[in-house]
Amino acid sequence: MSTHAEIETTRRHPLLAFLARWLLTTNHKEIGTLYLWLSFTLFFIAGALAMLIRLELFQPGIQFTEPNFYNQLVTLHGLVMVFGAVMPAFVGLANWMIPLMIGAPDMALPRLNNFSFWILPFAFALLLSSPFIEGGAPNFGWTFYAPLSTTYGPPSTDFFIFGVHLMGISSVLGSINIIVTVFNLRAPGMTLMKMPLFVWTWLITAFLLIMVMPVLAGLVTMMLTDRHFGTSFFSASGGGDPVLFQHIFWFFGHPEVYIMILPSFGIASEIIPTFARKKLFGYHSMVYATASIAFLSFIVWGHHMFTTGMPLFGELFFMYATMLIAVPTGVKVFNWVATMWRGSITLETPMLFAVGFVVLFSIGGFSGLMLALVPADFQYHDTFFVVAHFHYVLYPGAIFGTMAAVYYWLPKWTGHMYDERLGKLHFWSALIAVNLTFFPMHFSGLAGMPRRIVDYSLQFADFNMVSSIGAGMLGLTQVLFLYIVIKTIRGGEKASDQVWEGAEGLEWTVPSPAPLHTFETPPLFQQRDQADNEGGVPI
């Protein structure tokens, strides 16, 4: 909006116009697009790191890395995927879709929105420059446990610390914006309990972010002062406590894993009703289940720390609290199944990814339940079983969720239908590759392979080779995804405004592609049954 003037003055210089448009934009759709492309780029960078990891682990013996470089790969892969690929993808979807779904003209704080995006390229420039510094990139894993990351950390640890600070600022500002938008800019008639579930799950996610990102910021600041200003928060020799580090980290880290899955829950809750042509089953219990999961996420952090010498009472508390998460998660899965039940189902690509998400995420949920049992966790902890577990909740969870969302809303964004045949090929090849990559990790973990090792003994060789082959396939399938997205942007069958026959919601009432400015006058929101009864315009 405010950029119109700048665009006018720079019209004669295309490059300046381009820069001004994207640097100064305050439009939620453009900022959403920026977030999504940043996430896509970082997804490929972090994915390339994963390819190197799997190449190294293809066979026993050290192949082409050296152990310290391998640890850097593992660390950057985790950090960039979590903070660079998954989180910005969800923020991008929120930017694009929340105003469209609640009938708002834009985000409530457009300039703040611009700022929270443009912090991120600087944050990742800091983090991704670290491999080129003397001493190499951070090499202590994405969990950066002290004292490996403090007294023993390489010089680039400080780049990592400031990178995390910037990401935290970006996330907190972005979350404030989402909360303010949802609370203030809903269309008349859209009460909280009539909001689409994607908006609900993002609202709850935003609260989680506001609560835990400052904890992370505090943690890295304590690291910084330990490293440079003589404090000893985490150094035992100075009276500090390395286990305190883990308590603080996981107090952030456990809600963080829900931050990376709740928006996917919302996406599945949008897509499944559309393609089952049936209303979401148990809307209210879906909202309550999401809120319960968010609450429980704050009281289960200790389950990452069962082997640190936690007292029996602590172990029992965290075990029971963790097991309890299975209840609301189960409710969500059952509700999705009941939504499909006796519907009139078609399996377009978004639906395939959504169903794939429900099934494979459940596998990760089941292994999470197994991990909650403290005695068994003594055997599973820090093995590849854990790696299998969290990749099942993150890849088919967070990433399949995002892909489902992209296929679902891409026609609305671009005005073109994607190539359904290629979309299906993408889904089926990704499905096979994901399982080929991550399922054998359960077995290598149970057989005793610790995580984060550069080289392994011979009995783990078969499973690792299968995982590596799967990972190569998985990498290729995402190149196909990139091709499909670019092809759709550049052309394709014209999408209707409704796009999907069974879709409900305000986003489908605007033209495809969605014009830069929508809902400049707020629409009257009425659900279909309500509209039928009251003779209004169904939306």
Place this chain on the structure above:
Amino acid sequence: MTAISSYLSAGLKNAGVFSALWLCAHSAFALEWDMREGVTDMSQRIQTLHQLSLGICIVLSIIVFGTIFYTLFAHHRSRRSKAADFHENTLVELIWTVIPILILVGMAIPATSTLIDIEDNSDADLTVLITASQWKWHYHYVEADFGFYSNLSTPQAQIDNLEPKDENYLLEVDKPLVLPTHKKVRFLTTSKDVIHSWWVPDFAVKQDAIPGYINEAWTRVGQSGVYRGQCTELCGKGHAFMPVVVEVKPEAEFDSWIEQQRLAIALASETAVADRNKTWSMAELLPRGEEVFLEHCATCHQPGGLGQAGRYPALAGSPITTGAIEKHIDRVMNGKADTEMQAWAPQLSDLDLAAVMTYERNAWGNNTADLIQPLTVYLTR
């Protein structure tokens, strides 16, 4: 690019070795894919608990995924042109909230009772203090009051794919921990530098070794044998290379092993006395020093003494190795606080320390011609 091409060429060169190895690996190991039962009461109870929870998860998966696949098929638009119109049912929602809670209680009961027994560290017959450091374990028998370091014994050439890998590749050490059968052994774990974790899957004992903490765990092994595990907490570049090997012997054999160890320690101290009373020549010290350097120092400082920029200082031309001898001795014996440079005085003999420092002062162009005698080292202790 260069890394990948060298990987490929190394791969081609070693293709023969690998394929031979591959057959070896297949015949030597039945494919392990489930949690092992182990050799202690606890490991077996944990395995049963694992089977129970896995079983429950498999049954639930079959029900839930079966329903999903059924509905995708049976309620496809090609079979049902019009969707049903229900979207809530309090009773059904109540049922699928309560049933999972009951299942969870059923899992929590055996888990709790097993956990309470695991955390009972009382009445141990024997205590071993396990001290971790980068990247080795130190075992101290508290009652018998002696201890030793346990280092990876797999040759570097096997890791670098220059030699075929043997059966216990990366799971073998120079000196294993030795324990008696049928005794309750208490482990105390701690660390000198970063966090490590001591794990033997067959005992179901995994306990973090944390600087400033002493953690407890215990085991009682029923059958003699050799049991292997690894460090499970990322602890730096040597994380993959600090295995745990435990040799469990019948009690009588264990007692005589303890006696032998005591004798060996006494003998070693006699040798040490002899060593330090002798005046050593450069020709005697240099080869020994090179051996010690390659075994203990080259991981970080590199075989050529050039270190790694920004992480591990070069020893070639360094002010420590070419400057005052006292400073060199101090650094090697006492280490440098808060870095990976550890104190070597407790780990190496006077002779080895003297030899390695003499080597460092005369290798890679450090032509100081200094000769450090074991006696000097002994007097510095």
